Amino acid sequence: MLVIALISLGLSSAQDAAVAYGARLYEPPVVRPFEPPSNFGRVTEEGDGGGDPRRRPITRPVAVEAYSGSYEYPPSTADEAYTRGVTQAERTMDARMGPLDGIWRVQDASGATVLSLALMDAGAAKPIEGAWRKDGGIASLGVIERSERSEASVSLAWAGGELTVRPDGPGWTGELLQDGRAVPVTLSR
Incomplete structure (x- = not known):
């Protein structure tokens, strides 16, 4: 009985009515999100960028005492560039908005x-x-x-x-x- 009620709700003509509050159709944003170039992440880092960027898979539990220094790898140059691009796209969009946003x-x-x-x-x-x-x-x-x-x-x-x-x-x-x-x-x- 529940299935029939759900199907009838999905087929009801009330779903075809216009939305009362005047919703706009999707428009692409004026300020595009950060889009990295086609060679993003494949460019060799300058300076000490010759290391292996891949992390070894964790095959067994790691004790906290096994860490020396930081718990995580520092972000790569590509990670930092992506973060800067996303932050800049957000700032640009915020700058276009009005004061009550x-x-x-x-x-x-x-x-x-x-x-x-x-x-x-x-x-x-x-x-x-x-x-x-x-x-x-x-x-x-x-x-x-x-x-x-x-x-x-x-x-x-x-x-x-x-x-x-x-x-x-x-x-x-x-x-x-x-x-x-x-x-x-x-x-x-």
């Missing part, structure tokens, strides 16, 4: 966390997308349905609430309108 806590005047936000701010030309979660008591969550940006402030709205914030020094301050009440809040990471 990331995970935020919305705190009231007493410092209590009222909401948690996960925002994707792809820059001034695109709307801010994200989700919210109400902290404390009965936890509820939802999707940010509307965002508006001006030079002075950013406004995020969802069913039952609206958050308007302004840059203030190193952070953001503003007010949360929820359940008919306006509460002064600050945003922190």
Whole structure:
């Protein structure tokens, strides 16, 4: 009976309906991830690079006392180059994002966390997308349905609430309108 229910769920026409929150189709990233050149890892290292880069297989347990110095081999030049490339690609992508990109806590005047936000701010030309979660008591969550940006402030709205914030020094301050009440809040990471 469970199999029939799962099959009918998979074939239901409700699955063909448009997604309500307007999901975008996949687009390749503007900043490409680190892609090593075709000879990556096969170039002979300069200096003392003539050693054997392969590690001997471990055939029996190794006691801690058997180690002299480090527990691991130092990274090779290829490992370090790959790590630097990935780090640089991440920094380049982060530099392209807007100031509200990331995970935020919305705190009231007493410092209590009222909401948690996960925002994707792809820059001034695109709307801010994200989700919210109400902290404390009965936890509820939802999707940010509307965002508006001006030079002075950013406004995020969802069913039952609206958050308007302004840059203030190193952070953001503003007010949360929820359940008919306006509460002064600050945003922190």
